[in-house]
Amino acid sequence: MRTQSRRSSRTLFTVAAVGTLLAPLAACSGAGGSGGSAGESGSINVLMVNNPQMVDLQKLTAEHFTKKTGIKVNFTVLPENDVRDKISQDFANQAGQYDVATLSNYEIPIYAKNGWLHALDSYVEKDTAFDQDDVLPPMTRALTAEDGKLYGEPFYGESSFLMYRKDVLEKKGLKMPAKPTWKQVAELAAKVDGAEPGMKGICLRGLPGWGEVMAPLTTVVNTFGGTWFEKDWTPRLDSKEFKQATKFYVDLVRKHGQAGAAQSGYAECLNNMTQGKTAMWYDATAGAGSLEADGSPVKGKIGYVPAPVERTESSGWLYTWAWGIQKASKNAENAWKFISWASGKEYEKLVGEKVGWANVPAGKRTSTYDIPEYRAEAAAFADVTREAIASARPENPGVQPRPAPGIQFVGIPEFTDLGTKVSQEISAAIAGRQSVDSALKKSQKLAEAVAEKYKTS
Numbered sequence: 433m434r435t436q437s438r439r440s441s442r443t444l445f446t447v448a449a450v451g452t453l454l455a456p457l458a459a460c461s462g463a464g465g466s467g468g469s470a471g472e473s474g475s476i477n478v479l480m481v482n483n484p485q486m487v488d489l490q491k492l493t494a495e496h497f498t499k500k501t502g503i504k505v506n507f508t509v510l511p512e513n514d515v516r517d518k519i520s521q522d523f524a525n526q527a528g529q530y531d532v533a534t535l536s537n538y539e540i541p542i543y544a545k546n547g548w549l550h551a552l553d554s555y556v557e558k559d560t561a562f563d564q565d566d567v568l569p570p571m572t573r574a575l576t577a578e579d580g581k582l583y584g585e586p587f588y589g590e591s592s593f594l595m596y597r598k599d600v601l602e603k604k605g606l607k608m609p610a611k612p613t614w615k616q617v618a619e620l621a622a623k624v625d626g627a628e629p630g631m632k633g634i635c636l637r638g639l640p641g642w643g644e645v646m647a648p649l650t651t652v653v654n655t656f657g658g659t660w661f662e663k664d665w666t667p668r669l670d671s672k673e674f675k676q677a678t679k680f681y682v683d684l685v686r687k688h689g690q691a692g693a694a695q696s697g698y699a700e701c702l703n704n705m706t707q708g709k710t711a712m713w714y715d716a717t718a719g720a721g722s723l724e725a726d727g728s729p730v731k732g733k734i735g736y737v738p739a740p741v742e743r744t745e746s747s748g749w750l751y752t753w754a755w756g757i758q759k760a761s762k763n764a765e766n767a768w769k770f771i772s773w774a775s776g777k778e779y780e781k782l783v784g785e786k787v788g789w790a791n792v793p794a795g796k797r798t799s800t801y802d803i804p805e806y807r808a809e810a811a812a813f814a815d816v817t818r819e820a821i822a823s824a825r826p827e828n829p830g831v832q833p834r835p836a837p838g839i840q841f842v843g844i845p846e847f848t849d850l851g852t853k854v855s856q857e858i859s860a861a862i863a864g865r866q867s868v869d870s871a872l873k874k875s876q877k878l879a880e881a882v883a884e885k886y887k888t889s
Contacts, residue, residue, distance in 0.1 A: 475504035476763045476770055479519055480534040481753060482509045484722070485588055485793040488783060489774060496782055497773050503766045512643075523548045528760035531767040535756040537574035538841050540584040543756065544577035550757040551581040555768040562772045566797050570821055571752055584754035585775040588718065589795030591739070591748035591820030592651060592840075593813075595705060595719065596620075596712040598735040600627050614652065614680065614740040617712065621688040624711040633688035635710040636681065638862040639697035642851025645858055647749060647840040648714055651739060653677040654830040655747040660842050660879060663833040665886045667879035669854070669872050679868045682861050694863035706730055714740065716751070717795065717820055720813035724790045736816045738823070743831055749840035750824035752796065780806075795821055835886070846882045853878050 480486045486509065493505050508530070510518060519533045523543060535543065543549050556564045564572065564582075568589060575584035594617065596608055604624055609616055621633030637645045653659070658673035668674055685693045690704055702719050704710045706728055713719070723734050739748035755771040757764055773779055777799055780792045789809035794800050794817070801807065801818055829839040836843040841851065857871035 474502055474766075475506055476531040476761075476766050477506045477508070477529060478532045478770065479508045479510070479515060479522070479530040481512050481515045483753065485791070486534065486753075488787050488791060489587075489779075489793075492782060492786060497770065501766075501769055501773075503769060505770060523758055526758070526760040528758060528762065530758060531761040531763045532755055532757055532770060534587065534753050535584060536754065537571075537584075537750065537752050538838070538843065538847075540575050540754060540756055541577045541843065542845055544579070544581070544583040548759055549583045550759055550761070550764055550767075551583055552585065552757070552768070552771075553582050555772075556582065559768070559772050562776060563799075566777065566799050568796055568798060568818075568821060570750055570824055570826075571754075571796050574750060574752060574826065575754055584752075584756045585771050586752040586754045586796040587775055588793035589750075589752040589821055590716045590718040591750055591795075591817065591824050592648065592715060593717050593739050593748060593816055593820050594712060594714050594737050595723065596735050596737070597624075597708075597730070597733055599733050600624055600631070600711045601735075603627065608735055608737055611738055612740045614655070614742055617714075617740045618680070618684050618688075621684060621712060625688045627711060628708065630709055632690050632704075632710050634684065634712040634714070635690045635696065635701035635704050636685040636693065636714060637697050637701065638685055638689075638693035638859055639695055639700070640852065640855045640859040641697065642841065642848055642855055644697045644855065645862070646851045646855045649678065649681050649858065650840045651747045651749055651829075652681050654839065655740070655742045655744045656680070657743045657831045659830050659832055659834060661835050661883060663835055665835050665883040667876055667883045669879050670876040675868065675872055678858065678861075678872060682858070682868055685862060686864070694859045705734075717748075717813065717817040720817065721790045721792075721794075721810070724810065724812060726788055726790070732812075734812065736813045738816065738820060744829070746820075746823040746825065747829075748820040748824055750821065750826050751840070784809075844882075844886075846885070850878055850882050 490507050490509060498504055522529050556562060571586045571589045576582050594612065601608055601624065604627055606620060606623060625633035637648055639645055653674055656673050656677035658671055658677050659668050661667055690696055690710060698715060701713050701715055702722055705713045705723060708729060720736060724731050741747050755775060757767045761767055777797060780800055783792050784805055789806045792806055801814055807814060824839060826837045826839050841847050854875040857875050860866050861868045861871040
């Protein structure tokens with residue numbers, strides 16, 4: 433992967449724009465919690481998303497981190513929409529209520545440019561046990577800002593791939609290509625639709641949100657030859673390629689996808705796949721851990737292949753939930769100790785032993801893939817996940833140059849609002865309330881308003 437460099441054309445993300453960083457990316461369910469007061473002696477406050485891996489972390493911290501370091505961790509654990517809202521408010525105001533927060537590779541470069549985060553390079557240099565060189569290079573690059581400094585450490589990383597029921601395809605006499613095209617996937621979806629009672633051919637996100645339906649759809653747009661913006665910021669949502677990709681996606685999910693697709697996101701598709709209600713699912717590589725976990729009804733029945741392509745060599749996205757330290761934190765040293773533990777090698781082994789090897793927050797360290805127990809438990813998806821992350825091209829995800837980095841998003845502050853509004857139009861098309869042409873005509877006007885800011889800056 434080419435080294436990520438952040439474009440100088442990015443505008444500063446102002447406090448007034450903070451409210452737009454709200455929508456979810458790969459939302460999962462989990463338990464909540466509450467935080468303590470800032471400045472408590474020997475403690476730090478951590479604000480994080482309620483994904484299952486974070487809930488595991490919350491349960492393991494007191495016994496395995498606090499007992500060793502004496503540092504108490506006060507967790508606030510919220511659903512993605514809520515946590516993004518709370519993080520953006522606290523960090524933008526530099527209120528210092530939270531020392532550490534879960535941020536993605538979308539937010540970290542923007543927050544860093546605004547001076548809201550501590551650079552982590554000095555901590556990494558002193559903490560030789562952390563071993564930054566062991567972190568997968570795409571993750572380090574994704575969390576490095578345009579000033580060349582590192583501002584985040586990944587808790588887990590992911591790309592996207594296609595998951596499918598091996599047994600269902602076999603019974604139908606069908607074979608999944610090692611590197612499928614989207615047209616091949618559509619043909620397979622039609623053939624396995626109804627293969628078992630109540631089973632649909634494929635599950636695809638349709639739920640509104642810049643990180644819900646727009647995440648997988650944008651990867652389809654990229655590989656079909658489309659783009660949100662050309663290099664000079666010309667918006668292209670009404671282009672032939674963007675329309676072709678969107679119509680393909682909408683038609684596929686309407687013909688062979690799940691019921692209620694317009695309200696289905698990551699969580700709903702994961703449930704459908706786990707419960708045997710769908711034969712294929714294109715989504716985050718992180719979903720494999722749940723499908724292969726002990727107790728999963730489909731454990732051992734799923735096959736995994738790279739994200740489907742058309743005109744590009746690869747099309748999987750790149751995403752990480754990472755830790756960032758607020759610049760206003762008065763507990764930065766203790767905050768780093770927590771991050772070093774939570775993103776360190778030993779923590780992954782701890783999860784494997786205490787929770788289960790399929791639950792390890794992987795996708796971030798080379799050494800993870802050398803752990804025999806992990807390789808045994810995650811054999812079905814580990815190598816495909818690692819290759820998907822390595823193949824992701826945030827600076828060059830399509831067939832034309834882009835003005836800003838990003839695969840399943842456009843790396844500008846305005847994308848949260850733009851992506852969410854466009855997603856509402858696409859979701860309405862999936863629900864049958866309007867045509868794709870109508871949805872994209874409205875979306876093009878929204879993109880033109882954003883482009884105008886950059887063309888005149």
